[in-house]
Amino acid sequence: MAQGARRTTGQVVAVVVLAVAVVAFLSVAAVRHGFFDLKVYYGALTFWVHDHGEIYDYLKPGTQYGFTYPPFAALVMLPMAYLPWPAAITVSVAATVVVSAVLVWWLLDPVARRAGWTRWFVLAVALCLAAAFEPMRETVNFGQVNMLLLFLVAVDLLRLLPTGNRWAGVGIGVATAIKLTPGVFIVYLLITRRFRAAGTAVAASAAATLLAAALFPDATREFWTSALWNTDRVGELAFVSNQSLRGVVARLNPEHPSSLAWLALVLVTLAVWAWRCRAAVAVGDEATGLALTGALMCLVSPVTWVHHLVWLIPALILLVDNAVAAPAGGLRRRALLALAVVGYVLLCSRIVWAWEKDFTGITGFLGSNTYVWISLALLVLLPIRTWAAPVDGVPGGPAGPTGRGGATRPAGRGGATRPAGRPGAVERPAGSARESADVTQFVEVDRGSAAGQRHRVAGPLTVG
Helix, strand or coil: CCCCHHHHHHHHHHHHHHHHHHHHEEEHHCCCCCCCCHHHHHHHHHHHHHCCHHHHHHHCCCCCCCCCCCCHHHHCCCCHCCCCCHHHHHHHHHEEEEEEEHHHHHHHHHHHHHCCCCHHHHHHHHHHHHHCCHHHHHHHHHHHHHHHHHHHHHHHHHHHHHHHHCCEEEEEHHHHHHHHHHHHHHHHHHHHCCHHHHHHHHHHHHHHHHHHHHHHHHHHHHHHHHEEEEEEECCCCCCCCCCCCHHHHHCCCCCCCCCHHHHHHHHHHHHHHHHHHHHHHHHCHHHHHHHHHHHHHHHHHCCCHHHHHHHHHHHHHHHHHHHHHCCCCCHHHHHHHHHHHHHHHHCCCCHHHCCCCCCCCHHHHHHHHHHHHHHHHHHHHHCCCCCCCCCCCCCCCCCCCCCCCCEECCCCCCCCCEEECCCEECCCCCCCCCECCCEEEECCCCCCHHHHHCCCCCCCCCCC
């Protein structure tokens, strides 16, 4: 058997073994929620369409949980009311799997190309690992919409914005109209001075909201005047599944959580996030901006259930990206891989649930907030990829803070290319990737010459 065929056979066997191991793990570790949230959506829509009730009056029998999303989300989900329950489950699971695969491909395929890994094998392994990831399996088992929202945001930040596409911002706007918390990405666009994309996002969100208001005026009035402010429909802030800063504060004093302490933590977190995002965009690293803002959203939202932590997936993948780009055998590579592995393993472990009933004492404080500590670590420690800027304005790489699509100046010393019109941009190192359509290319430079050196250019939110 040829060496290539043996390698492919080995990779197929490895994927099958890993998939079996993941299935075995899920059979033991995964909690069956019976598509609880999807039942809430389905029941509310059925009550609204077929029973002619008000959608925000519906509560799932035996619970205090009802439909908590804006009316535009109800419009998007409306076809569900005409599907049988098994079909609704199928659509929910299939949509989550498809958008998850595409997002992982966008983030990981450039790493595989740069490292010379077999691309299908890397994707297959990554999807197996994603299936074991607690936030992902919770998203699927609850029938949640988290990955769909993350995908909409990623379309803007990873595909449209880097190329200067005039429609950049629409995905963020639509996601915000479906669920309010992705609106933090509009703030991200504003603080990084992409005003056109921010305006497009605001316009898209407003248009979607007004469309829903025109179609469903009663539901719109009920949502904005009553349902939005009814926190009893969301759940208990001190519940261990709430892995946000608000949850940390609430678990310190469940009866009287300090709003002042929470606001102080939020302000500090916002300051760190803004500083890091501006630094990332200054060198064209849009993917890191996505990852940092995802971590921020998990931290500052009043309620971040475990399934919301799928927004940490980009940060974990980028840790691996940075580790692969670091010198082989070096301390930096080992440290980044260790952080990625530890974060991933903990986020698969359900460790916080060990303190579900009692989170008192120092052990309870540290253990019950484990996922919050991971979000904070990613916000502070995720490296900014100074080599991630686009070359020659081709799609696939992030645009600079001016959003002008990554036009380049002529090659500088050693043939390195540097982005034009972007203060603080960094020349690309030898061997850094660029993408043209679906093909990643490499800037080839003799590693034995000074051309391989880098030179800095002068210049400067709720579950439904």
